[in-house]
Structure formats: structure tokens, C-alpha cells
Amino acid sequence: MLVVGAGPGGSSCAYWLADAGWDVAVVEKKTFPREKTCGDGLTPRAVRQLADMGLEPALAGSHRYEGLRSVGFGRSLEMRWPEHPAFPSYGYTITRHDLDGLVAERAAKAGATVWQGTEAVEPLLDGPLLDGPPPDPPGGVRPAGHRRALPACHGALVRDRGTGAVREVRARYVVVADGSNSRFGRALGTSRRRDYPLGMALRGYYLSDRHDDLFIESHLDIRDERGEVVPGYGWIFPLGDGRVNVGVGLLSTERRWKGVNTTRLMDAFVQWAPRSWGIAPETACGPATGGKLPMGLAVSPHGGPNTVLVGDAGGSINPFNGEGIAYGYETGRLAAWTIGEALAGGGTEAVDRYGERLEQAYSDYFRVARAFVRLISNPKTMRVCVNLGMRSELLMTELLKIMANLMRPDTLGAAELAYRGMAVVADLLPDSALLESTRPG
Numbered sequence: 001m002l003v004v005g006a007g008p009g010g011s012s013c014a015y016w017l018a019d020a021g022w023d024v025a026v027v028e029k030k031t032f033p034r035e036k037t038c039g040d041g042l043t044p045r046a047v048r049q050l051a052d053m054g055l056e057p058a059l060a061g062s063h064r065y066e067g068l069r070s071v072g073f074g075r076s077l078e079m080r081w082p083e084h085p086a087f088p089s090y091g092y093t094i095t096r097h098d099l100d101g102l103v104a105e106r107a108a109k110a111g112a113t114v115w116q117g118t119e120a121v122e123p124l125l126d127g128p129l130l131d132g133p134p135p136d137p138p139g140g141v142r143p144a145g146h147r148r149a150l151p152a153c154h155g156a157l158v159r160d161r162g163t164g165a166v167r168e169v170r171a172r173y174v175v176v177a178d179g180s181n182s183r184f185g186r187a188l189g190t191s192r193r194r195d196y197p198l199g200m201a202l203r204g205y206y207l208s209d210r211h212d213d214l215f216i217e218s219h220l221d222i223r224d225e226r227g228e229v230v231p232g233y234g235w236i237f238p239l240g241d242g243r244v245n246v247g248v249g250l251l252s253t254e255r256r257w258k259g260v261n262t263t264r265l266m267d268a269f270v271q272w273a274p275r276s277w278g279i280a281p282e283t284a285c286g287p288a289t290g291g292k293l294p295m296g297l298a299v300s301p302h303g304g305p306n307t308v309l310v311g312d313a314g315g316s317i318n319p320f321n322g323e324g325i326a327y328g329y330e331t332g333r334l335a336a337w338t339i340g341e342a343l344a345g346g347g348t349e350a351v352d353r354y355g356e357r358l359e360q361a362y363s364d365y366f367r368v369a370r371a372f373v374r375l376i377s378n379p380k381t382m383r384v385c386v387n388l389g390m391r392s393e394l395l396m397t398e399l400l401k402i403m404a405n406l407m408r409p410d411t412l413g414a415a416e417l418a419y420r421g422m423a424v425v426a427d428l429l430p431d432s433a434l435l436e437s438t439r440p441g
């Protein structure tokens with residue numbers, strides 16, 4: 001097997017394949033430790049995956065936090081992570097600079113071969129890329145040239161970034177885990193649905209006396225330089241090492257999005273953030289960097305006869321909260337399981353089922369999340385919801401369970417009931433409605 005990319009998706013897939021005894025090689029274009037633009041926040045879902053890979057002891061020196069503080073319209077609410085039978089009731093913050101190398105190393109210890117500083121420059125294909133025009137999905141909108149399945153891929157042409165040497169790496173199965181830009185995936189024929197939400201976010205590190213705060217903080221009423229509320233969110237995540245990770249995010253579902261300059265928004269957030277954090281241009285550790293967040297399984301096809309997409313390459317970020325690390329680990333694990341089945345005799349038919357399994361695991365939840373995002377993208381609705389929510393700690397605690405995908409399978413509590421109601425509303429809001437609502441003018 002060849003895995004392209006050693007972020008959360010690629011390394012978890014490599015770990016689970018190697019742990020099951022399969023022969024797996026990973027190519028990663030960077031060399032660990034490396035900088036990675038991220039909020040550095042691990043929710044209980046991500047912690048569970050790291051624990052399953054035997055990595056929780058390695059997190060011992062990282063900052064363990066207890067929950068989320070929501071701030072908006074003059075109010076502040078602290079919500080602890082809920083008790084759950086499958087997930088811990090705490091999270092961690094750890095820079096991706098430190099985290100990603102740990103997981104790649106874990107995969108290597110389990111038996112995976114990890115080639116760092118090695119870039120997959122081109123997929124090795126048999127035949128022509130295009131397989132004719134696809135039918136339009138019911139009510140859906142696909143970009144031109146969208147494919148139903150990826151072609152068979154037998155490996156990659158890879159380049160050693162140190163020596164410049166290029167060679168072929170051949171493999172029976174190929175896992176595309178090259179992140180949100182996914183050049184390798186696009187070379188195979190993937191595309192992103194334009195009517196699904198796409199986030200844009202920017203983050204920077206700041207020195208802060210509150211670096212070991214026990215809550216990560218999310219701001220729901222961020223303002224531009226004129227002091228006007230902007231459709232987006234801001235965060236301050238304490239790292240426990242003298243620094244906090246500060247960022248702003250926006251959703252492409254908002255029609256004013258194109259007019260908003262994220263760098264200026266970040267500057268404004270730094271200016272408006274509560275003084276107690278000590279965030280200011282003078283405490284910045286360097287310039288802010290940004291990235292894209294493809295959400296809700298926005299990228300497809302999810303695979304082909306011997307290829308699968310995991311993590312951001314498949315657009316698997318949770319639209320409710322912008323969380324992608326846990327979903328990278330989870331989809332990587334699902335891909336490893338599917339490929340393991342194929343290798344154990346299921347063949348390409350087993351790999352073909354990966355897309356179905358992905359849909360089974362996430363599509364209902366992500367459909368509700370996409371509808372939610374669509375609703376709150378309207379600044380007026382957003383303002384009403386935030387104002388209402390911020391008056392009730394109980395309401396926000398239940399909402400946190402929904403938004404972090406921490407509802408219980410064994411109880412029908414307020415969150416689970418509310419989610420069912422949201423699912424009914426989501427049925428009335430097809431994704432294609434978004435195209436209308438985002439048209440300028």
C-alpha cells in the first residue's frame with residue numbers, strides 16, 4: 001500500500017494497516033517536525049483515536065483542557081465536555097508541529113515505512129482519466145467533469161526533495177491523504193462540491209499569561225475594524241507552553257465572505273479580544289498563516305477500485321465546528337479497515353464499499369451540519385441564535401454535544417432529541433439551495 005501524506009489521515013491509516021500486519025509505505029513531502037497551520041485543538045473524539053493508537057501517554061506533556069468557553073454579545077458561558085461511554089471528558093491542545101511527527105513515528109514503530117521529504121508528484125495510471133459525463137445527482141450540483149469513481153492507480157512517481165531524485169513507487173492500493181489542497185487527489189480526478197461549505201481560517205501564536213487556561217475559548221460575535229459584527233468566529237486556544245493559538249474563521253456559505261479580508265479580520269480580532277489574554281501585536285510570535293477547510297464530505301468520488309480518499313483530501317471536516325483532526329484519524333482508520341478486507345480476499349469490491357461506509361458513518365450527521373451552517377450563515381439568524389443560546393448554559397451545553405458529535409448512542413437526552421429535530425429541518429434545506437443564497441446581489 002502507498003499512503004500519500006502523513007498528516008492525521010495518512011498516519012492513522014498507515015498505523016492501522018501496519019498494526020494489522022500489512023506492508024505499507026507513506027510518502028510525506030515535509031520533514032518532521034514541521035509547521036502546520038491549525039488551531040491545534042483536540043476534542044474528545046480526537047483524543048479517543050490517539051488513545052486507540054496507544055498515544056495517550058505521549059500527550060502527557062501537552063495541555064489538557066476541560067471544555068469550551070463561548071463568548072458573544074457581552075456574555076460568556078463555560079461548558080465542560082460531556083460524559084460519554086466512548087469518549088473521554090477532556091481534550092488536549094498540542095501544536096501540529098509536535099503532534100503529527102508523533103503519529104507518523106507511531107505508524108513507523110508499528111511497521112510502516114515512512115519516507116519523509118518525499119513528494120508524490122504524479123499518480124501512476126493505466127488508462128485515460130475521464131470516463132464520460134456523469135448523471136446529475138438528484139437535487140445536487142456537481143462541477144463539470146465530475147467523476148463517479150476514481151481510476152485504478154498503481155502508485156506514484158515520487159521525488160526526494162533533498163536530492164531531487166525521481167522514482168516510481170508501485171502499490172496495490174493507494175490512499176490519498178494529501179490534505180485540503182489535494183493536488184494528488186485532483187490529478188486522479190477528484191473535485192469539490194461548490195454548494196457544500198468551505199471554511200477559510202487564519203491562525204497565529206501569541207504569548208499569554210493565560211496560556212494554561214482550562215477552557216478553550218470561542219468568540220461568536222467577531223467584528224471588523226469598524227466594530228461591525230462579521231459572519232465568522234474567532235478562537236483562543238491555550239497551549240500550556242506560554243503561548244495561545246489565536247485564529248479567525250469564515251464560511252464560504254456567506255455571500256459577504258468574498259468581501260472579507262481574513263488578515264484584516266484577524267488584526268481586528270486581536271484588537272477586540274479580551275484584554276486578560278494579553279493578545280496584541282507586541283505579543284505575536286510570528287505572522288499568522290491560513291488555510292482552507294473543506295467540509296461535510298465535499299470532495300468526491302471518495303475512491304476507486306484501489307484508491308481511497310481520507311481526511312481533508314475527502315473534505316471530511318465537521319461543518320458544525322471546523323474540526324478535522326479527529327475525522328482525519330477516523331477516516332484513515334476506516335480506509336485501513338476497508339483495504340485490509342480487500343487484501344484478505346475481498347479484492348476491489350471491498351474497496352468499492354469504502355464510499356458507502358464513509359457515507360454510512362457521516363453523511364446523515366454532515367447533512368444536518370451543512371443545513372445548520374446554511375441557516376446561521378445569515379447574519380440576522382446567527383445574531384438571534386447566538387443571543388438566544390448565550391442566555392442558557394443548558395442549551396449551549398446540549399448544543400456543544402451536537403456540534404462536537406458527542407451525542408450518546410445509549411440515551412435519548414435533550415441533545416439527541418434536538419438533533420432529531422434538526423435532522424427534520426435539514427431535509428427541508430437541500431444543499432443546492434445554497435447556490436441561490438450565495439449568488440451576489
Ligand SMILES: Cc1cc2nc3c(=O)[nH]c(=O)nc-3n(C[C@H](O)[C@H](O)[C@H](O)COP(=O)(O)OP(=O)(O)OC[C@H]3O[C@@H](n4cnc5c(N)ncnc54)[C@H](O)[C@@H]3O)c2cc1C
Pocket residue numbers: 004005006007008009010027028029030037038039040041042043046118119120121177178179180183184201202203247289290291292293310311312313317322323324325326328
Ligand atoms: C487555520 C486552521 C485551523 C484549524 N484548527 C483545527 C483545530 O483546532 N482542530 C481540528 O480538529 N482541526 C482543525 N483544522 C482542520 C485540520 O487542520 C485538518 O482537518 C487536518 O489537518 C486534516 O488532516 P489531513 O491528514 O487530512 O491533512 P493534513 O493535515 O493537511 O496532512 C496532509 C499531509 O500531506 C502532505 N502532503 C501534501 N501533498 C503531498 C504530496 N504530494 N506528497 C507527499 N506528501 C504530501 C502534507 O505535507 C501534510 O503533511 C484547522 C484548519 C485550519 C486551516
